[in-house]
Amino acid sequence: MKKTVLVSGGAGFIGSHVTVELLEAGYDVVVADNFSNCDRTCYEGVKQITGREDLPLEVMDFCDAVAVKALFAKYPIDAVIHFAAYKAVGESVAQPLKYYKNNLTSFLNVLEAAQEQGGCNVLFSSSATVYGEPDSVPVTEATPRKPATSPYGNTKTMCEDILRDAVKASEGKLKGILLRYFNPIGAHPSALIGELPRGVPNNLVPFITQTAIGKRECLSIFGNDYPTPDGTCLRDYIDIVDLAKAHVFAVTRMLEGKMKQACEVFNVGTGRPVSVLELVNAFEKVNGLKLNYKFAPRRPGDVTAIWADPSLANTEMGWKATRTVEETLKAAWAWEKHLAGK
Numbered sequence: 001m002k003k004t005v006l007v008s009g010g011a012g013f014i015g016s017h018v019t020v021e022l023l024e025a026g027y028d029v030v031v032a033d034n035f036s037n038c039d040r041t042c043y044e045g046v047k048q049i050t051g052r053e054d055l056p057l058e059v060m061d062f063c064d065a066v067a068v069k070a071l072f073a074k075y076p077i078d079a080v081i082h083f084a085a086y087k088a089v090g091e092s093v094a095q096p097l098k099y100y101k102n103n104l105t106s107f108l109n110v111l112e113a114a115q116e117q118g119g120c121n122v123l124f125s126s127s128a129t130v131y132g133e134p135d136s137v138p139v140t141e142a143t144p145r146k147p148a149t150s151p152y153g154n155t156k157t158m159c160e161d162i163l164r165d166a167v168k169a170s171e172g173k174l175k176g177i178l179l180r181y182f183n184p185i186g187a188h189p190s191a192l193i194g195e196l197p198r199g200v201p202n203n204l205v206p207f208i209t210q211t212a213i214g215k216r217e218c219l220s221i222f223g224n225d226y227p228t229p230d231g232t233c234l235r236d237y238i239d240i241v242d243l244a245k246a247h248v249f250a251v252t253r254m255l256e257g258k259m260k261q262a263c264e265v266f267n268v269g270t271g272r273p274v275s276v277l278e279l280v281n282a283f284e285k286v287n288g289l290k291l292n293y294k295f296a297p298r299r300p301g302d303v304t305a306i307w308a309d310p311s312l313a314n315t316e317m318g319w320k321a322t323r324t325v326e327e328t329l330k331a332a333w334a335w336e337k338h339l340a341g342k
């Protein structure tokens, strides 16, 4: 029988790509979203890509405990992937309570409902932000976490601990996987789903594509005096489809009883450091255009260099990133052009 995966925040950037990959791998998916930070574009795009006009959508807020319990009662949920959360680092510094309230309450509600139905497999979308500025790179899952530099980052660390404790106390009923994402970028090759930031993008690639299309005048590269080969920060940019596939491997691992511990953690990255300047140059080259950019002061809170050692995910889950930065940047540009109707 087909297994059912609940994807909270399933209409967002990562959630929509994960939904496509789950459906293509033969899972039934329930998308749940309150559309607080996205519109219906990606949900409609998922239906178009997969031909699943009947894709269940529940418009709901995961902070509503009654609604979350009703959701678990309505569907036979075998696994849940939790994305529903606020994600703007700067906003979280200005409005910490909003972030703690939303990101913690929604996850606690999921875990309570999962517990009440007798257990579940829970995949939490964590982040490389939990490593802070690491003492050495690349980082493995055993690299110590550092105190978060923002309330947003802190909610990731806290949710990791909450899941670990809940799994431990559940006597085998709850299983958990924490996926620590590095820098997800790009879009689906169909150009029907992609990143849709509201307002001025915080992240590098949407800012690049919006500058290239003429929505933004100039990209600021934050800092060119870092102790790196070209002075700009180093990150591990992971293609969104590669990242989405990691979720399918993780869910299958949980559902097929292949986990070695009741709560596991995996880095989801490429293992390849790329500087901001290298990324900008690659975007220009692969798409045959010139980008208007300037060097600007460092952005507070940015770490100098972080990239993954993804070998645990490679060997244990059998997942590996396959796409080149060039392919990914082509897809990101195709998506921006699709949005502009070009």
Ligand code: UDP
Binding pocket: 183, 202, 203, 204, 205, 207, 219, 220, 221, 222, 223, 233, 234, 235, 276, 299, 302
């Ligand atoms: N960055 C930049 N200009 C921008 C946005 C980001 O130079 O308009 C840099 C940022 O300083 C960092 C890298 O791009 O070194 C990736 O930033 P992003 O916000 O995409 O992800 P983060 O690594 O902060 O999670």
